Amino acid sequence: MAWSLSAQTLLVHLSLQLAAMIVGVMGSNAMHMAMNGPREFDYFNLALQWPGTVCRRTRHCCSSNACCRGSNAPTEFTIHGLWPDYNDGTWPACCTRSNFDEKEISTLLDALEKYWPSLSCGSSSNCHGGKGSFWAHEWEKHGTCSFPVVRDEYSYFLMTLNVYFKYNVTQVLNEAGYLPSNTEKYPLGGIVSAIENAFHATPLLVCSKGSVEELHLCFYKDFKPRDCAVGSSIQNDIISSKSSCPLYVSLPAYVSHGLDRAESALSWMPDDEVL
Numbered sequence: 001m002a003w004s005l006s007a008q009t010l011l012v013h014l015s016l017q018l019a020a021m022i023v024g025v026m027g028s029n030a031m032h033m034a035m036n037g038p039r040e041f042d043y044f045n046l047a048l049q050w051p052g053t054v055c056r057r058t059r060h061c062c063s064s065n066a067c068c069r070g071s072n073a074p075t076e077f078t079i080h081g082l083w084p085d086y087n088d089g090t091w092p093a094c095c096t097r098s099n100f101d102e103k104e105i106s107t108l109l110d111a112l113e114k115y116w117p118s119l120s121c122g123s124s125s126n127c128h129g130g131k132g133s134f135w136a137h138e139w140e141k142h143g144t145c146s147f148p149v150v151r152d153e154y155s156y157f158l159m160t161l162n163v164y165f166k167y168n169v170t171q172v173l174n175e176a177g178y179l180p181s182n183t184e185k186y187p188l189g190g191i192v193s194a195i196e197n198a199f200h201a202t203p204l205l206v207c208s209k210g211s212v213e214e215l216h217l218c219f220y221k222d223f224k225p226r227d228c229a230v231g232s233s234i235q236n237d238i239i240s241s242k243s244s245c246p247l248y249v250s251l252p253a254y255v256s257h258g259l260d261r262a263e264s265a266l267s268w269m270p271d272d273e274v275l
Contacts (some may be wrong), residue, residue: 012041038092041084041145042221043226048162052180052252054119054213064133066117073256075180076170079116079216081138082160084145085218094127095145100136104153111161149221159223167217172198173251180253184212188249201225207245211252225256 051074055067066074085091105112112135117123124137132140135157143156150156173179176194178186188205191212195203199217206214218228 005195005251020082023036036262038095038145039086040148041092042087043085043221044149044163044223045083045085045147045228046167046217046219047080047083048164048169048215048217049080049119050212050214050251051075051119051210052254053079053213055251055254055256056211058119062121062234063119064118066113067119067254067256069254073254074114075121075253077165080214082146082156082163083142092145093129093141095147096155097128098140098144099112100126100132100139100151102133102135105135105157108157108161112157115161115164116157117202163219163223168197169195169203169217170226178251180251182250182252185248185250188245188247191249202227204228205245209247210246210248211250212245229253 044138050069055073058065058067061068066078082092090120094202103108116135118134120134124134126132126136126142127144139153139156143150143153146156150159155221172194174191178194191205192203195201195215195217203219204216205212206216216228218226220226
């Protein structure tokens with residue numbers, strides 16, 4: 001049955017109204033994501049973990065948990081991930097269906113095991129409803145959103161390692177006298193100032209029970225340092241940082257007992273890892 005001109009005109013009018021309503025509800029950025037995928041990110045956030053704080057929560061051991069490596073357990077900041085972020089405090093995630101393939105990074109595995117290890121026995125969620133390795137989670141959730149700066153899995157992990165080595169937070173803090181200790185507390189402002197003096201940018205710290213748990217360094221897309229709190233999100237970032245970290249913080253040293261022969265015969269219940 002042919003549409004009359006008036007019916008066609010009404011349909012077009014209703015369609016335009018619906019589109020306007022969707023834009024009003026979703027916002028222009030959300031509409032862009034629905035039609036074209038996530039918009040390009042604004043900056044990179046290098047998230048680092050302090051193992052002395054994270055490993056204190058270890059209740060079960062397994063071979064994949066770096067906290068259980070005895071004398072080889074990490075004693076410096078390790079990589080959590082390199083995250084593309086937006087200036088408004090949000091971030092893209094799971095931008096493509098590029099599944100993680102460990103073979104792609106086979107030449108980097110030794111470095112990744114040392115500087116980007118899992119600090120949990122739990123499996124990490126991936127973007128497609130399953131579970132996988134820590135590295136799989138970081139690539140699928142964050143790495144796939146790094147385009148056009150980073151275009152493939154190998155480049156993502158290599159680039160992250162290079163930035164981590166170039167901006168060595170542990171070395172900067174050690175040279176400033178901030179060393180791992182289970183007795184000392186250090187001024188939060190002093191830690192921030194040491195990093196600002198070294199990299200000419202302000203980091204963001206996250207604490208747990210008075211101990212530094214994560215430290216974030218932020219970069220422009222050319223990997224030049226920039227402040228982590230800028231624009232409209234600066235107040236929220238400052239409030240968040242102050243609420244999670246007291247004026248004096250600790251950098252606890254963690255002593256791993258590792259996996260001895262008796263423990264290796266046990267069956268461990270995995271810890272869930274929230275990333």
